[in-house]
Amino acid sequence: HFGFEDGISEAEKTERVAGVFHSVAESYDRMNDLMSFGVHRLWKDHFVSSLNPGSSSSIPPKPQHILDIAGGTGDIAFRMLHNAHTIHRNTSVHVTISDINPSMLAVGKQRSLSLPPSQQSALSFLPADATALPASILPNSIDLYTVAFGIRNFANIPLALREAYRVLKPGGVFACLEFSKVENPVLDAVYKRWSFSGIPLIGQLVAGDRDSYQYLVESIERFPSQGEFRDMIVDAGFVVGGDGYENLTGGVAAIHKGMKP
Numbered sequence: 001h002f003g004f005e006d007g008i009s010e011a012e013k014t015e016r017v018a019g020v021f022h023s024v025a026e027s028y029d030r031m032n033d034l035m036s037f038g039v040h041r042l043w044k045d046h047f048v049s050s051l052n053p054g055s056s057s058s059i060p061p062k063p064q065h066i067l068d069i070a071g072g073t074g075d076i077a078f079r080m081l082h083n084a085h086t087i088h089r090n091t092s093v094h095v096t097i098s099d100i101n102p103s104m105l106a107v108g109k110q111r112s113l114s115l116p117p118s119q120q121s122a123l124s125f126l127p128a129d130a131t132a133l134p135a136s137i138l139p140n141s142i143d144l145y146t147v148a149f150g151i152r153n154f155a156n157i158p159l160a161l162r163e164a165y166r167v168l169k170p171g172g173v174f175a176c177l178e179f180s181k182v183e184n185p186v187l188d189a190v191y192k193r194w195s196f197s198g199i200p201l202i203g204q205l206v207a208g209d210r211d212s213y214q215y216l217v218e219s220i221e222r223f224p225s226q227g228e229f230r231d232m233i234v235d236a237g238f239v240v241g242g243d244g245y246e247n248l249t250g251g252v253a254a255i256h257k258g259m260k261p
């Protein structure tokens with residue numbers, strides 16, 4: 001193990017995760033493509049279109065406030081804006097990208113400069129810890145809370161889920177895209193081989209940082225299974241439909257959704 005084993009305090013874990021994302025910020029987008037063969041883009045497209053922001057049928061459309069937690073370099077937030085503003089021609093959707101790491105947010109801010117001006121003005125950036133959201137996000141104020149490939153890094157996941165619940169409006173939706181457990185044993189063997197040796201190696205070769213990518217792989221391994229994570233979402237007070245999750249690529253990733261009643 002890389003030193004993230006149990007027994008370290010939440011503050012220490014938060015600090016180590018900060019170190020990892022500070023060092024990977026610049027190479028993050030390129031590495032995602034390499035590590036997932038570009039598939040993370042398809043997962044993100046699917047995640048966003050399944051949530052279909054901006055699809056309100058009322059005229060004028062009801063303003064919608066999306067909070068993209070651990071939003072990093074903006075992949076989810078930019079897709080949300082595209083879906084609402086470009087596909088639905090609904091500019092009443094606002095997205096806040098929040099992340100604990102200023103280096104990741106800085107890359108996101110830079111990337112957002114190439115968005116159309118109307119989308120840039122519907123976007124704001126908020127440095128914040130998902131386990132202790134600031135008072136500027138009012139309780140019961142958010143329509144949609146998203147977190148993609150972020151929650152497994154949080155030092156206290158149940159606390160982050162309670163924070164999500166607190167800031168969402170009744171009827172608001174929690175949606176998470178995260179690596180998960182591969183259900184087919186053959187695919188799982190191939191995937192484990194790739195992640196435990198391939199990913200740290202390209203981390204070293206491309207980003208010059210083997211340890212950070214080793215951490216990312218280990219954090220995926222430690223994250224709860226689809227069903228266990230669904231139960232945590234229910235414990236935080238959310239209502240889920242059906243199984244409460246959808247597997248992507250045989251469970252390499254999964255989408256979990258819950259509604260605040």
Ligand code: SAM
Nearest residue numbers: 021070071072100101104129130148149150153
């Ligand atoms: N959502 C983006 C995406 O899908 O490309 C970025 C995902 S990146 C793998 C994980 C992000 O989680 C990093 O930007 C990191 O700074 C952020 N993060 C880690 N711990 C956090 C916390 N406690 N609160 C908020 N963000 C956190």
